[in-house]
Amino acid sequence: MKEIKGKVFLFGDDINTDDIVPHQYLNLRDDNEITKHTLENIRPNFAEFVREGDVIVAGKNFGSGSSREEAVNVLKTLGIKAVIAESFARIYFRNLVNLGILAIKLKKAKEQFSEGDNIIITLDNGEIINQTKDIRIPIEKIPDFLLKILESGGILNKIKKSK
Amino acid sequence: MNLLTENSGKTIAEKILSDHSSNKSVSPGEFIEADIDLVMVHEQLGGRIHKEYEKLGLDKVWDTEKIFFILDHWVPAPSIEAAKMHQDCRKFAKKYKFKHDLGMDKGICHQVLTELGFAKPGMLIVGSDSHTTTYGALNCFSTGIGATDVSVVFATGKLWFMIPExxxxxxxxxxxxxxxxxxxxxxxxxxxxxxxxxxxxxxxxxxxxxxxxxxxxxxxxxxxxxxxxxxxxxxxxxxxxxxxxxxxxxxxxxxxxxxxxxxxxxxxxxxxxIVPVVAKPSSPDNVVPVSELPEIKIDQAFLGSCTNGRLEDLRQAAQILKNKKIYRDVRLIVIPASKEIYLNAIKEGLIEIFLNSNAIVGNPTCGPCFGGHLGVLGPDEVCISTTNRNFIGRMGDVSSKIYLASPTTTAASALKGKIVDPREV
Structure with a gap:
């Protein structure tokens, strides 16, 4: 994977899928329409501020709740390339990997970033460079199994290639 | 991380997962590819699943008999958008020749699937719903997955898993x-x-x-x-x-x-x-005994969902409501989890008890649990609910509040207009 370069959006613990995509937009059937409402209950106008390459940093249990994959797809549609969290809810973690978004588990993630920090993630070097704070944060190696899915740009691309 | 020594035996999850994979000596943390016995899909089929699957350009699914398809979240359709979603679902099910298209009259996916014998001990089942874990009661390994994973199963019949601790x-x-x-x-x-x-x-x-x-x-x-x-x-x-x-x-x-x-x-x-407890807003782990709550007045009480809409739940609630009227300022909504349960509740006189107590009885659906329809909460309203999540805005307006509770606590609270211990009524 190439390096990811962007700005940090910082969130707390237990951000759930109802927070990310509120229920009333679930049957809109249009990705761009749903995406406009991303995280609006807890961070109004979030979707307007995100730029291609940006990264979400959060506390524990990110993405808890429903299996609604819209809650990952809206981030993908907005151009978010990675989510760094102290821990992830299981289904959400799978959905991130399957859609080709980098999920990084990092202890004390919230304490190492501030809202708006400019960061660079390089998997080859296994680190996150926080340019704003001028620190380098080592990250655990992503298992090869998951890396292959990410490098294909998501699991459906991987299947297409093998068919 | 491998916590098992070579001599360790296996847990149920490890056994079922390894039984479904070519890797017979699995241990926690390992990735495997497993053969899926059954995949359950609901309205998500008309959400992201059909769009994702069509991207693969395949003209069939791996096994038309191993897909359980039911409409339950928005039934009958409360909006044009929901109706369109249902149309997309049906179109896909027909195109790919699903053998088990359950329609929208049977009830909530997890309840109907178990009633009809689709879940059996030892099976590996996945579903486009986080509460697919329900079949663990029947000694299955079952878990929720997203739309892309469902597409992978439709295409290959297999899915990757990390062996859990x-x-x-x-x-x-x-x-x-x-x-x-x-x-x-x-x-x-x-x-x-x-x-x-x-x-x-x-x-x-x-x-x-x-x-x-x-x-x-x-x-x-x-x-x-x-x-x-x-x-x-x-x-x-x-x-x-x-x-x-x-x-x-x-x-x-x-x-x-x-x-x-x-x-x-x-x-x-x-x-x-164990004593009667509630999960206070806005997290299922915000749990306290009912006896330690200050006075919490309620606007709505909801008895139903895949968590607590079964016959036993209706029976216990009816026992509390029998020959009584709910508090005048409270709405009590009762939704049996399936048609089978609904019919049995009619036979046993439970539905009559609910109606006579001034409850509203709805058709089997997930409806109010996720704020879909049939009991959406308005600004600042408080609801006691037998459902599973009390997240911000889950059942309606972002300022509404949800207390998760048992069917008995919910029924007793509907009688009193405030949250009470069911042993006090």
Whole structure:
């Protein structure tokens, strides 16, 4: 994977899928329409501020709740390339990997970033460079199994290639 | 991380997953590819699944018999958007020749799937719904997945899994009168927190587990996902075998853990010590005994959902509501989880009790649980609910508040207009 370069959006613990995509937009059937409402209950106008390459940093249990994959797809549609969290809810973690978004588990993630920090993630070097704070944060190696899915740009691309 | 030594036995989750994979000596943390016995899909089929699957350009699915498709979230359609979604679902099911298209009259996916014998002990089942964990009550390994994963299963019949670590919950004693398995699972989630079982499988052991009916077990397995668990599986016993026999379900494989299976943690609960509890807004782990609450007035009470819309739940609530009227400023909404339950509740006179108490009885659907329809909350309204999530805005307006509780606590609270201990009415 190439390096990811962007700005940090910082969130707390237990951000759930109802927070990310509120229920009333679930049957809109249009990705761009749903995406406009991303995280609006807890961070109004979030979707307007995100730029291609940006990264979400959060506390524990990110993405808890429903299996609604819209809650990952809206981030993908907005151009978010990675989510760094102290821990992830299981289904959400799978959905991130399957859609080709980098999920990084990092202890004390919230304490190492501030809202708006400019960061660079390089998997080859296994680190996150926080340019704003001028620190380098080592990250655990992503298992090869998951890396292959990410490098294909998501699991459906991987299947297409093998068919 | 590999916590197992070479001599360790296997937990139920490890056994079922390895039975479905070419890797017979799995241990926690390992990635495997497993053969899926059944995949359940609901309205998500018309959401992201059909769009994702069409991208693969395939003209068929791997096995038309191993897909269970039902409409349950928005039934009957409360809006044009929902109706369009249903059309997309039906079109896909027809195009790919699904053998098990259950339509929208049967009820909530998890309830109908188990009633009709689609879930059997030892099976590996996935579904486009986080509460797919429910079938752990029937000794299945079952778990929720997203739309892309469903597409992968449709295409290949296989899915990747990381072998989970397992937590052992040893239950002893019996629940006292008007205390329900909902109180137990809420207490557990309150104790271990929403991330307490993250990426882990839970096993329920002991005489306390055996004392729970299958309905009660389903409530417990349903809500393990609220603690982050991948599955919540009960040890198979005579109760389960009798239940399966009663539904003429055969050809299954009861799966026991090995005596020397390795567990990452062990927890003990004495069911006789469980008291009525609620999960306060806005997290399922914000759990306190009802007796410690200040006065909480309610606008709405909801009895239903895949968590607590079963016959046993309706019976217990009806016992409390019999010959009584609910508080005048409260709306009580009762929704049986399936048509079968609805019919039985009519036969047993339960529906009459609910209607006479001034409750509104709705058709089987997920409806109010996720703020879909049939009981959406307005600004600042407070609801006591037998459902599984009390997140901000989950059942309606972002300022509304949800207290999760058992059917008995919910019924008693509807009578009093405020949250009360069901033993006091």
């Amino acid at each position: 397992t937590q052992k919950f040893f239950l002893e004693g019996q629940l006292r009168e008007k205390i329900m398995s909902k109180d137990l699972i809420l207490q557990i989630i309150g104790d271990i927190s929403t991330g307490g079982a993250e990426y882990k499988s839970i096993e329920f052991h002991g005489d306390g587990a055996k004392s729970l009916s299958i309905d009660s077990r389903m409530t417990v397995s349903n809500m393990v996902v609220e603690a982050g668990a991948k599955s919540g599986i009960f040890i198979p016993d005579n109760n389960l075998v009798e239940w399966l026999k009663g539904r003429s379900i055969s050809n299954y494989k009861l799966t026991m853990p090995d005596d020397n299976a390795a567990y990452t943690e062990e927890f003990n609960y004495n069911l006789s010590k």
